[in-house]
Amino acid sequence: MTDLACDPGADLPQLRERLRPLREIFLANLILTSEIPAPTFGEEARARFVLQRFSEAGLPGGSLDEAGNAAVELPGANPARRILVVAHTDTLHTAAEDHAVAVQPDRLVGPGIGDNAAGVAAMMTLPRLLATLGIRLDATLVLLGAGRSLGPGNLGGLKFFLDHAKHPFAAGLCLEGLELGRLNFASLxxxxxxxxxxxxxxxxxxxxxxxxxxxxxxxxxxxxxxxxxxxxxxxxxxxxxxxxxxxxxxxxxxxxxxxxxxxxxxxxxxxxxxxxxxxxxxxxxxxxxxxxxxxxxxxQPGALPFDHPFVREARAILAGLGLEPHIEPSMSELSAFLERDIPALTIGLTRGENVGEADETVFIEPLFDGLAQLLSLLQALDRSGRPADDD
Amino acid sequence: MTTEDWLARHTFHHGDFWDLLAMIREKERQNLTLSLCIPTLNEEATIGKEIVIFKSELMDRYPLLDEIAVIDSGSEDRTCEVARSFGADVYRSADILPAHGTRRGKGENLWKAIHQLKGDVIVYVDADIKNIHPRFVWGLAGPVIYRPDIHYVKAFYDRPLAFSQGVRPSGGGRVTEILVRPLFSLFYPDLAAMIQPLSGEYAVRRHVLERLRFPIGYGVETSHLIDVHRQWGMAALAQTDLDQRVHRNQATRDLGRMAFGILQTFFSRARDHGLLDVHAPLHTVLRQFQVQDRDFEQVLHEIVEEERPPMIEIPEYRAARGLAGGDG
Known part of the structure; x- marks a missing residue:
């Protein structure tokens, strides 16, 4: 295990810099994901791409289920403790819209690029990020591209997955492309x-x-x-x-x-x-x-207490990145976790603008903060479940 | 080889080459190197995505490409800055072989790329493709890597629109269908089997590239096909279906200028090959007209399809590659 993984107070700015060489890998995942139309109930092509990426990362056991989910396990040392990382794959945009992404030096522009292609890209790039940075987790990660989330989908993909999972989850982490700094631990x-x-x-x-x-x-x-x-x-x-x-x-x-x-x-x-x-x-x-x-x-409404260890860790990480946490109740996947008494958080990965429009925009530079936050938080969730003498 | 045989054995689909790891193993076994060349002129809107996709997918993730280079004709927008920011090698055409001067045209960039780039195979991809995807490179590289008899692979784009019959027409753009394919059918009928002879994406072995003359403008694609066919035969040519290509649509007037340049290149070759008698020198001015109310205005375009000689004749190139007769 690397120093980074052993040190709970790992230097976040340093972690952010170590992510920079992976920029093109992440951006290509983001572009290719975002250019596959995925209206709610029509996410299959995007879900298949997610599975292809898992397979290319050496995780061939991924599966596509009847609720439009793409899922794979990234085994840790402890197969009994499982953390579910989820990003919804569906978008507000119809398949007929032009999904081409425009790339500029500081930003990417295209419908659904922030909500939620950026979340999906982060989730599908995680195996590569962890491997490249030498971060090994004790817990087993389950990576889920959830379908049927928005509007009439009513979180159908995630609910189906949670209700049919063979093993319980110790924690959940929901990834949203926008907006970096958001921290949701209460669900309306x-x-x-x-x-x-x-x-x-x-x-x-x-x-x-x-x-x-x-x-x-x-x-x-x-x-x-x-x-x-x-x-x-x-x-x-x-x-x-x-x-x-x-x-x-x-x-x-x-x-x-x-x-x-x-x-x-x-x-x-x-x-x-x-x-x-x-x-x-x-x-x-x-x-x-x-x-x-x-x-x-x-x-159902639900919330983690403000002093829950996950919330404390997440706030400390944001502070370590110099970011002010934006705390408010969420309407996202969080509620499906909290309804089932699984402690969970939702975080954002970058900054953007024109959400929901054809020229939806995400900025590239804040992504490094967002990904550093994600890796650091995963390590924190991982540590929180280990026996005390293992820390 | 009949046209049917050629189509069966020399026409591919990018899906034939989906196994990139196998292709990379074969490339390494042959000790081949591949360079990607993207010629640009004011392409800031699309160049960034091309570089990100190709660098991530075909260098970082699957090491198929050994080099990604942008050869720029003097863009006035941020093309070079954008390409460089995402990790491409960016060269100004004017800085390459400066003793040979600078011409303005895409063919000039393609020609200079032969000197500047290192690969045994150069894959050329235009910069204005909106739906760029790694298949644009692997689909063209595949036939060259797997088939030693194939030296020049051209892209074509099938557009799977809905048709009531089981057969759908496959073809090129307007200039192809009303100019180039009829000309090929008249003078070089074998070449009429090239579905999209004017497509700007192709992969070529260096030993072929360095022996081709390069029109600097519109005629470069047409001349390549005629010259490769003439020197190496249809067996050296192949084509790959890359599905769809989304790009800027050109106005009919612009296509007129393209056709004018292509015709100059075509006539010069047909004359050299003894297929056509053209006794008078050809004019180099295209006359187009515009009308406002009852006023007709003539618009003149001077279009001269100047040609660069085969790169292998350039002393600096011979010297750089250690060939006899080079500068050094």
Whole structure:
């Protein structure tokens, strides 16, 4: 084992410099990953590329599962202690978009390059990074490119993997390309659903008068917006999408509102869901239309304590890199871990801009801090599980 | 060899060479060295990605390439800076063989690369490819490495669009289909089997490259094929399908200039080979026209397809490679 791996206070700036010769290896992984379209439920080509990279790194035992995940084990000295490193492979971009990446001396530009090609590239480059820097871990790493994560995917890939894993995980680490300095150890609870309003085929226009699904939906929206949300526990609501009708001049027969409610409290989420349901029921009764709230995803809130050893280590590493930790609850893969009582963190790897746009950008220089953070944190998670006399 | 035989034995797909480790073992067994040459002129938008991908995949990860060099014609943008920042060797064309002067044109860069680069095989790849991938190099190097009879491998790009029939037309761009392939069919019918004769990506053995004349402009690809065919026969040529190539689309007017240069190169060779009688000297001005309302304006382009001699005739080259008759 190298000095670096033995020394918990390893010099982070030095580690960052030792990563520089691997720049082209990492950037090529990032470019090639990002140029493979991977819309949610359509991640297979990208997942296959992840497996190919694992195989090229001397890890031929990778597998592609039915939930779109690409996974491989990087055996450590202790096969019983397993740390899961996960990066979601899916993106917000459709396969029809131009996924070409432009490379400039200080940045890379392309749709999804930060969210989350950079996270996937870091995960798939880990075997090479560890081997080149001579870092050997005691724990067995499981590297997972998780599919079906975003939107309607509802973390489906990671949940499937955790629910079907043969062995338990001691820790989880979620990799997001953006934004370097983020440190998530709390997961907001989520209620995601849609209000669907339909005028039934047998609606009696002569008896009940003209009706319009959009107008009813607007009423529903106004009432839902009036639901009081507590400042503590922190709770908010996001109206994400409205659709309905068929065009000009015809009263809409259907309308749909998609929304998220997010809260630190499961009880608050349950209360808000009850109120939304009651609003839908009342409007359905009053208008003689079909209107209902249909939940499509739920996540339980959870958190590691602020003084949890993982959180302490992660904050110390960020401080060692001269970075101010940006701490806030996350909507990422973290919740799937915390729901299953697996201690986990989410970190970011670089800085960027224009997230979600065709010209999404990641900057190259901060990547070295991000990768140094990742390696250092993995060593810390690894140490935390060893017997005291082994340290 | 019939065209059908040639197509069957000399046309490849990049997927035929997926096993890079095996290819590297074979390259090392033969003690071959491979250089990649990227000729540039104001390519800052695409050059960085090409260098990153080729350096990572074909030098650091799989050591297929011994050298990656950019030969620049005097870019006014950040092409050289970007290429250098990602680890390429960058040379200004004007600095190579300075006693022989400087011409402006892609062929000039390709010719000077023979002197500057070290490899037994040089792979040329254009700098304007948006969907660059390591297959652009390994697909061209493969036939040269595995087949001692093949000296010159040209890229072509099949575009797998949806067709209702089982057969899809394979072909080149507009200049290929309306100029070069008809000319080849008339005068050098064997060469009509080259699916994309004007593609800018090819891998060539040094002993062939150093014996070729190099038009400095548009005619370089056409002349190479004719000259290799003439000196070594179709058996020395091959082509590899690299799937898709995404690049800038050129305006029809620009293609007119390209066609004009190609025709000059073509006529000079057909005349030398006794295939064509051209009694008067050819004009060197292309006349194009533009119209605004009822005003017609003539736009003149002076295009002279000057040619560089075979590199093996250059004293500095002979000296650098220890050949008799060199400067030293």
């Amino acid at each position: 609870g989520l209620l995601r659903g849609e209000i669907v309003c339909r005028v039934p085929r047998d609606y009696d226009w002569a008896r009940f008068g003209p009706v319009n699904a959009i107008v009813i939906l607007a009423d529903a929206l106004a009432r839902i917006q009036g639901i009081p949300l507590p400042a503590r526990p922190r709770t908010d609501m996001v109206f994400g999408q409205v659709s309905g009708g068929t065009g000009y001049g015809r009263a809409a027969r259907t309308a749909r509102l998609r929304l998220d409610v997010r809260s630190e409290s499961a009880a608050t989420l349950a209360e808000v869901e009850g109120r939304i349901g009651a609003i839908a029921e009342e409007l359905a009764h009053g208008t003689r239309t079909e209107i209902a709230f249909v939940p499509v995803a739920r996540r």
